[in-house]
Amino acid sequence: MPQSKQDKNIERSWPKEGVIRVPAWIYSDPDIYARELETFHYGDTWNYVGLDCEIEPGGYKRSWVGERPVLVTRTEDGEIHVMENRCAHRGAMLCWKNSGKAKDITCPYHHWAYNLGGDLMGLPFLRGAGGKGGMPRDFDKSKHGLTKLRVARRGGSIWATYSDDVPPLDDYLGPEILERLDRLVSRRPLRLVGYSRQIVDSNWKLYWENSRDPYHATLMHPFLSTFGILRTDGDYDSVPLQEGRHEYTFSRYNPELRNSTSEASRQIKSIRSDLEMRDKEVVNSVVDEFQDGMMGAFQVFPTILVQQYFNCLVIRHIILKGPGKHELTWTYFGYADDDEQVRELRLKQSNLVGPAGFVSLEDSEMLALMQPVVESRPDAEQVIEMGGHGTEAQSTMMTENLIRAFYDFYRREMGL
Amino acid sequence: MISTAARWGFNVPPMGSAEMNEWVRVASVDEVVEGEAFASERKGEAIALYREGDDIYAIGDVCPHETVRLSEGWLENGLIECPLHQSCFEIRTGKVIEGGAAYEDVACYEVKVEGGSVYVGEGRRP
Numbered sequence A: 001m002p003q004s005k006q007d008k009n010i011e012r013s014w015p016k017e018g019v020i021r022v023p024a025w026i027y028s029d030p031d032i033y034a035r036e037l038e039t040f041h042y043g044d045t046w047n048y049v050g051l052d053c054e055i056e057p058g059g060y061k062r063s064w065v066g067e068r069p070v071l072v073t074r075t076e077d078g079e080i081h082v083m084e085n086r087c088a089h090r091g092a093m094l095c096w097k098n099s100g101k102a103k104d105i106t107c108p109y110h111h112w113a114y115n116l117g118g119d120l121m122g123l124p125f126l127r128g129a130g131g132k133g134g135m136p137r138d139f140d141k142s143k144h145g146l147t148k149l150r151v152a153r154r155g156g157s158i159w160a161t162y163s164d165d166v167p168p169l170d171d172y173l174g175p176e177i178l179e180r181l182d183r184l185v186s187r188r189p190l191r192l193v194g195y196s197r198q199i200v201d202s203n204w205k206l207y208w209e210n211s212r213d214p215y216h217a218t219l220m221h222p223f224l225s226t227f228g229i230l231r232t233d234g235d236y237d238s239v240p241l242q243e244g245r246h247e248y249t250f251s252r253y254n255p256e257l258r259n260s261t262s263e264a265s266r267q268i269k270s271i272r273s274d275l276e277m278r279d280k281e282v283v284n285s286v287v288d289e290f291q292d293g294m295m296g297a298f299q300v301f302p303t304i305l306v307q308q309y310f311n312c313l314v315i316r317h318i319i320l321k322g323p324g325k326h327e328l329t330w331t332y333f334g335y336a337d338d339d340e341q342v343r344e345l346r347l348k349q350s351n352l353v354g355p356a357g358f359v360s361l362e363d364s365e366m367l368a369l370m371q372p373v374v375e376s377r378p379d380a381e382q383v384i385e386m387g388g389h390g391t392e393a394q395s396t397m398m399t400e401n402l403i404r405a406f407y408d409f410y411r412r413e414m415g416l
Numbered sequence B: 001m002i003s004t005a006a007r008w009g010f011n012v013p014p015m016g017s018a019e020m021n022e023w024v025r026v027a028s029v030d031e032v033v034e035g036e037a038f039a040s041e042r043k044g045e046a047i048a049l050y051r052e053g054d055d056i057y058a059i060g061d062v063c064p065h066e067t068v069r070l071s072e073g074w075l076e077n078g079l080i081e082c083p084l085h086q087s088c089f090e091i092r093t094g095k096v097i098e099g100g101a102a103y104e105d106v107a108c109y110e111v112k113v114e115g116g117s118v119y120v121g122e123g124r125r126p
Helices: A030-041 A169-185 A204-210 A214-220 A222-226 A340-352 A361-376 A401-414 B004-008
Strands: A021-023 A047-051 A059-065 A068-074 A080-084 A099-101 A120-122 A148-154 A157-161 A190-200 A236-241 A246-252 A294-300 A304-309 A312-320 A326-335 A381-383 B024-028 B038-042 B045-052 B055-060 B074-076 B079-081 B088-090 B108-114 B117-124
Touching: A030 A401, A047 A059, A047 A068, A047 A312, A047 A326, A059 A312, A068 A157, A080 A157, A148 A169, A157 A169, A169 A236, A169 A246, A169 A294, A169 A304, A190 A340, A190 A361, A204 A312, A204 A326, A204 A361, A204 A401, A214 A222, A214 A361, A236 A401, A246 A401, A312 A340, A326 A340, B024 B038, B024 B045, B045 B117, B055 B117
Parallel strands: none
Antiparallel strands: A021 A381, A047 A157, A059 A068, A059 A099, A068 A080, A080 A148, A148 A157, A190 A326, A236 A246, A246 A294, A294 A304, A304 A312, A312 A326, B024 B117, B038 B045, B045 B055, B055 B108, B074 B079, B079 B088, B108 B117
């Protein structure tokens, strides 16, 4: 893609101040974007592709790794496979439905047929028709299966990689993420609650930063502070992990906060006493199902943010669609043994998040408007100094340490 | 779900039915030669006839995987191979060879030769 004249003149080197500055060209440069895909999504990482409760035996779901469409399948014996949703013949997209059951996968273009393990079972007119045409005698079907990815599972979560060198999934995630992931997906069999999907017209990193940015949370999302879910004076941990690759944030849910207005909260304009919620069940009827009073989120690089808001459990999956666009798939889940009350609560509380969620509606709107502005000044720099210059863990919302930690990691991996 | 054979416009033979066996003329003996499938029809059911020496066999001719006539495929070592996805069926029994795209057998028909004609009875799955 040709660059504008202005673009060409920008020096592609990181600002001398280090991770307290982020150069704006990384949000639009097509070469940087292509390198990110190769280095991260198609490189030495584990990519989240789905939950086991989404696929029955003899079934499939579509997912994505980087920009590439993949199929997650489950054979009748329960084994999970991940393969490219791309015919080995001419590259047609094999499967156009998001999920379903199938005995085999047949390409709509020339009807090449694969089993759920991705092996080529047959292709029309291998031996020609009426003694004419057909494939050469030495054509070997066993060498023309779908491109298969390595698969790993943890609890009900499914992961895939193109890499032979990436560490085993457990090591890649690290003990802190494992503890938090297991808390949500490994203790009880999962149940799919539903999906939301949205296209966000921004570079994926703007979203990645957004969910590492507690500073904006009470300011841009008035719902949080207005209804006392999150207060600037509450306990809040912002912890970078695996050299900045992953992170978690954690807060202790305090029902008392809803009734008190402290000095710090008073300073935030968005707390309005004239607003009232007609149906308070969204935030009031909470079942403390983990028996730890915690709410939190964690990011697993490079694909997901996993979040627990009260009884709403949701995975935000970031799917890349070019330098200035990504898709966000929200997978809401619960547990197979949820009773009727908890099923209702999860549905009701799912209103908190998603494309029109009470506490996430503003993010994609903000970022879509931000992208063209950022693109218009690729020579500009972002200022990332809240909470100091360091990348260590902090116990406050008023910090950008997680963004600095991410770019510390990013620069090392990208050689920038 | 409607079967592929029914969608194709052929009647589906009853499974193991105990109906009276009705013999239908489907070919003259000369038409069925070794090394080739002879495509025919019995009361709307697509069938194919095969010869091995003095014996003649008749099996269903629509692949249970994707609608196509098996007789247009490849005949080798007592197996007919589907032209679309290479599923193989035993010409003597209609039995599918496991591991291919098809996982159901095709029907097998009783055959008798009388006065230079080939007759087949009701189809049965092996």
